[in-house]
Amino acid sequence: xxxxxxxxxxxxxxxxxxxxxxxxxxxxxxxxxxxxxxxxxxxxxxxxxxxxxxxxxxxxxxxxxxxxxxxxxxxxxxxxxxxxxxxxxxxxxxxxxxxxxxxxxxxxxxxxxxxxxxxxxxxxxxxxxxxxxxxxxxxxxxxxxxxxxxxxxxxxxxxxxxxxxxxxxxxxxxxxxxxxxxxxxxxxxxxxxxxxxxxxxxxxxxxxxxxxxxxxxxxxxxxxxxxxxxxxxxxxxxxxxxxxxxxxxxxxxxxxxxxxxxxxxxxxxxxxxxxxxxxxxxxxxxxxxxxxxxxxxxxxxxxxxxxxxxxxxxxxxxxxxxxxxxxxxxxxxxxxxxxxxxxxxxxxxxxxxxxxxxxxxxxxxxxxxxxxxxxxxxxxxxxxxxxxxxxxxxxxxxxxxxxxxxxxxxxxxxxxxxxxxxxxxxxxxxxxxxxxxxxxxxxxxxxxxxxxxxxxxxxxxxxxxxxxxxxxxxxxxxxxxxxxxxxxxxxxxxxxxxxxxxxxxxxxxxxxxxxxxxxxxxxxxxxxxxxxxxxxxxxxxxxxxxxxxxxxxxxxxxxxxxxxxxxxxxxxxxxxxxxxxxxxxxxxxxxxxxxxxxxxxxxxxxxxxxxxxxxxxxxxxxxxxxxxxxxxxxxxxxxxxxxxxxxxxxxxxxxxxxxxxxxxxxxxxxxxxxxxxxxxxxxxxxxxxxxxxxxxxxxxxxxxxxxxxxxxxxxxxxxxxxxxxxxxxxxxxxxxxxxxxxxxxxxxxxxxxxxxxxxxxxxxxxxxxxxxxxxxxxxxxxxxxxxxxxxxxxxxxxxxxxxxxxxxxxxxxxxxxxxxxxxxxxxxxxxxxxxxxxxxxxxxxxxxxxxxxxxxxxxxxxxxxxxxxxxxxxxxxxxxxxxxxxxxxxxxxxxxxxxxxxxxxxxxxxxxxxxxxxxxxxxxxxxxxxxxxxxxxxxxxxxxxxxxxxxxxxxxx
Numbered sequence: 001x002x003x004x005x006x007x008x009x010x011x012x013x014x015x016x017x018x019x020x021x022x023x024x025x026x027x028x029x030x031x032x033x034x035x036x037x038x039x040x041x042x043x044x045x046x047x048x049x050x051x052x053x054x055x056x057x058x059x060x061x062x063x064x065x066x067x068x069x070x071x072x073x074x075x076x077x078x079x080x081x082x083x084x085x086x087x088x089x090x091x092x093x094x095x096x097x098x099x100x101x102x103x104x105x106x107x108x109x110x111x112x113x114x115x116x117x118x119x120x121x122x123x124x125x126x127x128x129x130x131x132x133x134x135x136x137x138x139x140x141x142x143x144x145x146x147x148x149x150x151x152x153x154x155x156x157x158x159x160x161x162x163x164x165x166x167x168x169x170x171x172x173x174x175x176x177x178x179x180x181x182x183x184x185x186x187x188x189x190x191x192x193x194x195x196x197x198x199x200x201x202x203x204x205x206x207x208x209x210x211x212x213x214x215x216x217x218x219x220x221x222x223x224x225x226x227x228x229x230x231x232x233x234x235x236x237x238x239x240x241x242x243x244x245x246x247x248x249x250x251x252x253x254x255x256x257x258x259x260x261x262x263x264x265x266x267x268x269x270x271x272x273x274x275x276x277x278x279x280x281x282x283x284x285x286x287x288x289x290x291x292x293x294x295x296x297x298x299x300x301x302x303x304x305x306x307x308x309x310x311x312x313x314x315x316x317x318x319x320x321x322x323x324x325x326x327x328x329x330x331x332x333x334x335x336x337x338x339x340x341x342x343x344x345x346x347x348x349x350x351x352x353x354x355x356x357x358x359x360x361x362x363x364x365x366x367x368x369x370x371x372x373x374x375x376x377x378x379x380x381x382x383x384x385x386x387x388x389x390x391x392x393x394x395x396x397x398x399x400x401x402x403x404x405x406x407x408x409x410x411x412x413x414x415x416x417x418x419x420x421x422x423x424x425x426x427x428x429x430x431x432x433x434x435x436x437x438x439x440x441x442x443x444x445x446x447x448x449x450x451x452x453x454x455x456x457x458x459x460x461x462x463x464x465x466x467x468x469x470x471x472x473x474x475x476x477x478x479x480x481x482x483x484x485x486x487x488x489x490x491x492x493x494x495x496x497x498x499x500x501x502x503x504x505x506x507x508x509x510x511x512x513x514x515x516x517x518x519x520x521x522x523x524x525x526x527x528x529x530x531x532x533x534x535x536x537x538x539x540x541x542x543x544x545x546x547x548x549x550x551x552x553x554x555x556x557x558x559x560x561x562x563x564x565x566x567x568x569x570x571x572x573x574x575x576x577x578x579x580x581x582x583x584x585x586x587x588x589x590x591x592x593x594x595x596x597x598x599x600x601x602x603x604x605x606x607x608x609x610x611x612x613x614x615x616x617x618x619x620x621x622x623x624x625x626x627x628x629x630x631x632x633x634x635x636x637x638x639x640x641x642x643x644x645x646x647x648x649x650x651x652x653x654x655x656x657x658x659x660x661x662x663x664x665x666x667x668x669x670x671x672x673x674x675x676x677x678x679x680x681x682x683x684x685x686x687x688x689x690x691x692x693x694x695x696x697x698x699x700x701x702x703x704x705x706x707x708x709x710x711x712x713x714x715x716x717x718x719x720x721x722x723x724x725x726x727x728x729x730x731x732x733x734x735x736x737x738x739x740x741x742x743x744x745x746x747x748x749x750x751x752x753x754x755x756x757x758x759x760x761x762x763x764x765x766x767x768x769x770x771x772x773x774x775x776x777x778x779x780x781x782x783x784x785x786x787x788x789x790x791x792x793x794x795x796x797x798x799x800x801x802x803x804x805x806x807x808x809x810x811x812x813x814x815x816x817x818x819x820x821x822x823x824x825x826x827x828x829x830x831x832x833x834x835x836x837x838x839x840x841x842x843x844x845x846x847x848x849x850x851x852x853x854x855x856x857x858x859x860x861x862x863x864x865x866x867x868x869x870x871x872x873x874x875x876x877x878x879x880x881x882x883x884x885x886x887x888x889x890x891x892x893x894x895x896x897x898x899x900x901x902x903x904x905x906x907x908x909x910x911x912x913x914x915x916x917x918x919x920x921x922x923x924x925x926x927x928x929x930x931x932x933x934x935x936x937x938x939x940x941x942x943x944x945x946x947x948x949x950x951x952x953x954x955x956x957x
Contacts, residue, residue, distance in 0.1 A: 025224045027261020053201030058130050060166020063150035073181040075170050077139055077191035078131040133183035158212050158240040164196035165209025190733045193220050211235035219703035229256045237268035247272040251285045260292050266300045283307050295376055445529045450537035462527035463547035542572040549584050562588035579609035590621050612637040625660040628667035635674055645685055648675045664696035676706045686713050690720040698724045715744045736783040746792050770804045774812030781805045796847040802832040803858030814865035829862050833922045856926040863919040867936055870912040877909045913943045
């Protein structure tokens with residue numbers, strides 16, 4: 001089989017389990033098989049590594065219902081499990097609600113539940129119903145056996161895989177004229193969002209289908225911006241048939257991804273190699289995007305090799321320099337033959353291995369020369385750079401990698417033992433490093449130490465204590481020469497962490513407390529400094545002056561300390577020294593009551609070398625609204641979640657106390673947004689941040705990507721974001737999304753205390769909308785039905801809310817001259833009355849009175865609407881009946897036809913009367929106005945009498 005070319009590389013599989021490759025949320029690559037096997041979440045971002053899941057296979061199907069002559073297009077929007085022999089009931093079993101309590105479960109448990117769900121209806125006492133939209137936006141249940149036999153309609157859209165994708169495809173196909181249906185796009189879109197948000201896997205599958213269909217990303221999916229950009233990039237790289245690709249757009253999307261993440265970007269660029277090479281700008285951008293993966297991917301190396309220019313002259317010079325410095329005699333002869341174009345010196349059949357070996361060595365040498373710090377360990381081993389490999393092992397603290405007998409390995413092994421406070425052979429150290437160690441042990445500052453800033457932190461405590469006088473015969477003799485100062489710098493190798501100078505608390509800023517100075521015992525009091533050392537090493541002198549500033553601060557000499565620190569800041573060229581000097585000067589000014597001077601110095605220190613400690617000091621010195629920007633800097637500089645949470649809490653407390661001025665400060669908004677973008681261990685703080693954003697930054701929160709930890713934060717975030725979306729854009733879709741999210745919060749164990757207040761808010765919204773005139777855009781009934789189909793409401797409020805929803809729809813239908821659909825009438829009007837009569841003993845006296853009053857009011861409104869519509873319909877039927885009476889009859893058959901039509905009109909008349917009588921029966925025993933009941937009964941009796949007389953006359957014909 002021939003190897004694949006770059007153009008023939010296969011498309012990355014969307015369904016490939018991410019935990020076997022890399023995280024879709026942040027692009028991080030798992031660190032080996034052990035990491036993959038031990039956790040099901042990404043280490044860096046904490047997002048579960050769930051693969052895309054298609055969701056329920058029936059949702060999204062378009063099927064034909066009705067008769068053969070006039071079929072209708074219905075769409076499946078949900079599935080529900082019901083007990084065999086039980087009624088369909090309200091929307092209690094809708095699949096979106098069923099899955100809300102499962103979203104944070106273990107994948108194995110979820111798979112088991114789905115298997116049980118698939119088996120339901122085939123045994124035991126469970127069955128499955130499919131909810132479809134047919135004539136309206138109210139789902140109608142169909143038994144799964146009947147649904148599977150219905151003809152399925154194939155849509156002329158790109159192939160999608162998820163349940164949500166099929167629903168969005170149905171919307172798109174109907175808009176293109178593929179078929180006609182009575183249900184609305186908003187209802188199908190709401191069902192699609194519910195199907196997409198069942199789990200993380202369904203959200204990912206839905207995002208892929210959005211790209212396939214060419215639709216915009218949906219913030220309801222809650223995916224990170226990196227993951228969304230990745231799916232869009234896949235869609236551009238592998239467009240569906242008929243859709244052109246755009247390599248420039250592909251590069252723009254890939255540039256939005258983290259530099260070291262999403263390694264499969266290499267495979268996305270391969271099909272566009274011709275287009276990328278044709279444009280120099282695209283070529284350069286693509287090369288930069290692929291470069292981080294060349295060490296781990298052969299495809300990346302091949303792609304970079306094609307995209308990068310490689311003049312022949314550079315190759316010849318590189319070969320020549322390599323063989324002159326490190327090549328064997330055979331390699332020298334081979335390189336000369338290659339450059340001169342003559343015959344190769346090796347015998348026939350042996351040239352290929354020699355060329356490959358030479359190419360490998362030359363390439364490794366080139367990489368080491370170009371970027372010594374970035375060369376791989378394999379390159380270093382190839383060219384024999386043992387010293388660099390030993391240096392890296394020392395910095396990494398890897399003693400096992402320093403077990404060899406090379407001079408560099410012995411040196412770094414001894415230095416590592418010295419830093420750890422363990423015994424070592426001083427003769428293994430290089431001479432200059434040996435002198436530095438001796439000086440550090442004796443608290444002596446010689447030329448070697450003064451020339452190496454990385455060694456200064458080890459002497460910091462001695463520098464604070466002040467200079468001491470040399471004693472004749474001291475064992476801490478200063479060895480080495482000034483000429484070896486540069487080698488001393490490499491000898492200590494960052495001995496005290498990062499070598500930052502002193503902080504205001506008496507420790508060098510950034511110094512590891514367990515560093516060199518902390519592990520050595522028996523250090524002498526004070527620091528012994530060689531003569532003329534300050535003149536030869538002025539920066540070391542500035543560092544010594546910082547020790548004097550600390551002594552002045554300890555003695556309370558604020559003015560002198562401020563002047564001395566300002567002098568150091570004005571002359572030092574080391575940014576860390578200058579920043580710390582400004583920090584100490586600010587502390588002294590603050591003690592003198594010169595707050596403005598202190599803040600000015602701290603601002604300069606943050607500009608020179610920003611650190612967490614300086615930002616904290618500035619936040620302590622500032623007051624009022626000026627504190628917030630410094631706390632924001634603390635959040636940006638710290639790597640500690642505890643410090644970040646403390647800065648956030650302090651900022652919120654200041655603003656809540658009214659110390660930051662009116663309004664919602666932009667600095668606080670930025671801090672809150674930043675706090676929601678990173679994991680928060682404190683659930684209460686996380687909810688506080690959500691609440692602040694909801695109250696003051698609602699438009700941003702509605703579509704923001706919020707990082708969550710655990711089921712409580714996930715469901716709280718979903719609810720608050722969906723409520724923000726509803727408050728920003730009120731509609732029946734967003735209101736139903738709020739309801740679904742609140743049900744998910746309600747099912748948490750333990751249930752959050754605030755969920756009760758949010759349920760009260762939601763029911764208040766329902767009541768306000770149900771009392772207002774009907775508006776199709778904000779119709780609350782779908783959301784009400786969703787809530788009624790769950791266990792959230794108690795018996796009394798559920799009955800009250802149900803009948804009010806039915807009355808609301810009845811009044812709306814009356815204005816259109818229509819009556820309620822029979823299914824809606826049963827669920828929302830008549831069933832609540834029957835339920836109350838069966839279960840009234842479960843309610844106390846106060847609840848019974850409330851329920852009876854609500855049922856009476858709702859029934860009166862619904863009855864008035866149905867009677868009004870019945871009067872209008874009956875008038876139309878009477879006119880039709882009279883037209884039939886006047887119609888001439890030619891023969892006996894014609895007469896029978898007319899009689900049959902008149903009987904049909906009379907049957908319809910009786911049907912309206914029967915519906916009115918059902919309402920009259922439902923009002924029996926409820927506190928409905930007696931005059932109203934009498935009027936309804938008289939009207940029904942009159943209609944019944946007319947029907948009876950006419951029917952008898954027709955039978956006599």
